């Protein structure tokens with residue numbers, strides 16, 4: 001399983017061919033922005049815990065609730081790397097996945113996915129899905145971004161106020177009042193096209209997640225018990241991460257007719273609140 005390391009005056013990053021998964025990114029001078037578990041497993045057919053998994057063609061157990069593997073097959077397979085370019089210290093890595101590399105009887109279509117990850121003073125992720133089949137298909141998709149935080153119990157997320165969400169833990173629909181905060185397990189799918197800002201007082205910084213082509217934002221933190229239950233997740237690591245995922249899931253799934261394409265884009269940026277010395 002190959003991975004490419006970026007180390008320029010602008011940014012440090014790493015991306016694996018396994019799932020075309022970003023594993024690391026931090027602009028020069030910043031602490032890591034993308035989180036990777038110290039218990040992550042790097043093996044065939046195993047999802048890497050952390051980074052930015054690409055969920056496709058379904059999210060979780062899918063709209064039927066019966067799909068497997070969780071979050072689809074795209075994060076479990078090797079994506080051929082088709083291009084690597086560098087400009088002014090920003091490195092862009094392109095991976096392409098088609099039915100020739102990954103097929104599943106639950107998604108029996110010809111498709112082409114192009115993932116582009118640019119590691120610079122921002123992290124820009126673009127995912128293009130094309131229908132190369134002769135029949136229409138529908139899919140769910142998400143860039144499952146694990147963000148590194150100083151202390152999950154003190155962060156807040158702004159930008160989702162007033163958005164309706166499906167609380168997956170309680171299986172009920174709720175409208176968000178005020179910023180999102182964490183004092184227990186959180187697993188929510190918001191209907192929202194808005195950008196969000198993660199405020200992190202412990203690291204004295206804010207992380208902005210700007211997006212386009214996405215009508216869902218998923219917020220997840222496993223908290224104490226679920227962390228202990230996951231073999232590839234440290235018992236205390238729930239404090240170190242928060243997932244703010246950009247996608248089109250549930251009733252926001254995308255339908256493409258033959259020849260059509262859909263693009264989703266995420267731009268992650270960080271601003272420090274510390275006075276510069």
Ligand code: BG6
Pocket residue numbers: 047060070071144168187188218220245
């Ligand atoms: C989130 C889901 O996106 O991913 C959660 O909303 C899930 O329900 C989490 O637990 C992690 O999923 P996985 O398959 O990587 O363990």
